[in-house]
Amino acid sequence: xxxxxxxxxxxxxxxxxxxxxxxxxxxxxxxxxxxxxxxxxxxxxxxxxxxxxxxxxxxxxxxxxxxxxxxxxxxxxxxxxxxxxxxxxxxxxxxxxxxxxxxxxxxxxxxxxxxxxxxxxxxxxxxxxxxxxxxxxxxxxxxxxxxxxxxxxxxxxxxxxxxxxxxxxxxxxxxxxxxxxxxxxxxxxxxxxxxxxxxxxxxxxxxxxxxxxxxxxxxxxxxxxxxxxxxxxxxxxxxxxxxxxxxxxxxxxxxxxxxxxxxxxxxxxxxxxxxxxxxxxxxxxxxxxxxxxxxxxxxxxxxxxxxxxxxxxxxxxxxxxxxxxxxxxxxxxxxxxxxxxxxxxxxxxxxxxxxxxxxxxxxxxxxxxxxxxxxxxxxxxxxxxxxxxxxxxxxxxxxxxxxxxxxxxxxxxxxxxxxxxxxxxxxxxxxx
Amino acid sequence: xxxxxxxxxxxxxxxxxxxxxxxxxxxxxxxxxxxxxxxxxxxxxxxxxxxxxxxxxxxxxxxxxxxxxxxxxxxxxxxxxxxxxxxxxxxxxxx
Numbered sequence: 237x238x239x240x241x242x243x244x245x246x247x248x249x250x251x252x253x254x255x256x257x258x259x260x261x262x263x264x265x266x267x268x269x270x271x272x273x274x275x276x277x278x279x280x281x282x283x284x285x286x287x288x289x290x291x292x293x294x295x296x297x298x299x300x301x302x303x304x305x306x307x308x309x310x311x312x313x314x315x316x317x318x319x320x321x322x323x324x325x326x327x328x329x330x331x332x333x334x335x336x337x338x339x340x341x342x343x344x345x346x347x348x349x350x351x352x353x354x355x356x357x358x359x360x361x362x363x364x365x366x367x368x369x370x371x372x373x374x375x376x377x378x379x380x381x382x383x384x385x386x387x388x389x390x391x392x393x394x395x396x397x398x399x400x401x402x403x404x405x406x407x408x409x410x411x412x413x414x415x416x417x418x419x420x421x422x423x424x425x426x427x428x429x430x431x432x433x434x435x436x437x438x439x440x441x442x443x444x445x446x447x448x449x450x451x452x453x454x455x456x457x458x459x460x461x462x463x464x465x466x467x468x469x470x471x472x473x474x475x476x477x478x479x480x481x482x483x484x485x486x487x488x489x490x491x492x493x494x495x496x497x498x499x500x501x502x503x504x505x506x507x508x509x510x511x512x513x514x515x516x517x518x519x520x521x522x523x524x525x526x527x528x529x530x531x532x533x534x535x536x537x538x539x540x541x542x543x544x545x546x547x548x549x550x551x552x553x554x555x556x557x558x559x560x561x562x563x564x565x566x567x568x569x570x571x572x573x574x575x576x577x578x579x580x581x582x583x584x585x586x587x588x589x590x591x592x593x594x595x596x597x598x599x600x601x602x603x604x605x606x607x608x609x610x611x612x613x614x615x616x617x618x619x620x621x622x623x624x625x626x627x628x629x630x631x632x633x634x635x636x637x638x639x640x641x642x643x644x645x646x647x648x649x650x651x652x653x654x655x656x657x658x659x660x661x662x663x664x665x666x667x668x
Numbered sequence: 669x670x671x672x673x674x675x676x677x678x679x680x681x682x683x684x685x686x687x688x689x690x691x692x693x694x695x696x697x698x699x700x701x702x703x704x705x706x707x708x709x710x711x712x713x714x715x716x717x718x719x720x721x722x723x724x725x726x727x728x729x730x731x732x733x734x735x736x737x738x739x740x741x742x743x744x745x746x747x748x749x750x751x752x753x754x755x756x757x758x759x760x761x762x763x
Binding site: 271272273276277278279280281283341342343344346362363364365367381382383399400402412413414415418420422424425469478479481482485486487488489490493510511512513514515516517 | 670672675676678679682704706709710712713714732733734735736738739740742745749750751752753754755757758759760761762763
């Protein structure tokens with residue numbers, strides 16, 4: 237006899253967990269299927285957790301969740317080959333609870349989130365890969381798994397299956413990801429004593445720092461690097477557009493190794509013991525690249541729907557918010573006695589349209605296209621800015637007015653007046 | 669030259685012996701139609717290697733399940749890409 241649930245959730249990352257938790261808490265029968273040996277074992281993130289999205293789902297999460305450090309300082313570095321120009325924002329206000337952002341280790345965090353999902357009453361099965369959606373015409377009626385007799389049915393299926401989004405693609409709901417719409421990120425985790433991290437980053441107790449990096453480290457490709465402090469480890473990583481990796485012929489691990497050897501970065505990692513190397517795709521196509529996110533008996537949440545704000549490095553919060561919105565839509569329809577048809581599930585898209593999710597994605601919709609055609613933002617400018625700083629700061633008998641003139645000249649030589657004005661306009665268009 | 673094998677050695681895997689989850693659909697296509705063979709340098713686990721005769725060999729044991737090989741093979745769509753069976757493949761300790 238085939239089993240039937242109100243809802244099947246595929247995947248136990250932030251979006252799937254947010255959805256399953258919200259649904260189970262409302263009393264719906266929920267089956268969540270995860271392919272990893274435990275929730276989190278297939279998941280990769282930097283990782284920074286933005287408290288707000290989770291707080292709206294589990295208000296008391298701070299008392300229980302495995303959190304590493306709360307961030308009190310954000311550094312932004314623009315790197316040349318052997319230097320960087322940086323800004324730092326550090327605030328005592330970020331040190332006061334309730335904290336706004338934390339570093340987390342996803343394998344631990346997702347496992348914790350899953351215990352909450354199970355406590356709420358959802359049935360969670362791991363080590364099971366969903367291989368296909370079961371369709372009745374255009375309507376999704378359940379899933380096929382790799383377990384024996386693996387057909388399971390539900391009124392609606394939530395696809396929280398991550399960036400590769402294989403299930404919706406196989407069902408013909410959307411096409412393949414384009415190389416220009418995804419970034420390949422690689423990262424390593426370095427373990428070292430807690431005191432060493434506190435000393436190196438000027439931290440006390442559970443305070444943390446995030447460093448975002450731009451410039452020569454990506455070797456001419458559109459991308460960014462990061463370094464985050466965990467309790468007793470650092471995560472360092474770099475991500476660039478897959479299309480740029482493809483065109484450049486440079487391997488991601490080569491970029492990571494060179495970045496780790498940068499004179500500003502190497503001393504921070506010194507003595508650390510590497511315990512894992514991970515790679516992951518990040519959907520960065522934004523608003524223009526988004527697929528259809530609902531249909532007859534199905535919805536897409538999180539990375540699977542390309543819900544990532546690449547400009548602000550936000551993803552897990554969009555994942556949780558979309559998971560929760562999908563769940564709330566289902567709960568409402570169930571209460572009203574309505575069927576899980578595309579017409580009714582459209583309410584999910586309407587909810588997102590009114591939220592920060594779609595407003596932010598829409599705001600930056602032009603940026604990916606502009607970056608694709610303007611690599612100078614990660615090549616010429618970081619170099620010019622660093623060399624300008626070097627010129628101004630070096631005391632060498634040259635008067636400051638002459639130095640300013642030399643710097644202006646270097647910008648004009650690299651980009652021309654029209655080039656500079658054009659770039660300023662492009663950036664304004666991208667961020668307006 | 670960076671040995672990615674040393675990086676992968678830190679990771680935990682449960683290999684599904686004899687059942688690779690990714691395969692090259694048509695080996696001749698890689699050999700005769702694909703000049704750049706971007707899979708051989710884009711795969712972050714170096715699962716794809718270019719052989720002396722110009723063919724591409726895929727060994728999925730060190731796969732990080734990112735999906736890059738499938739995405740960058742967009743001109744030829746020559747990668748058959750599935751997730752491993754439940755419980756198999758990379759098992760991230762930290763993620």
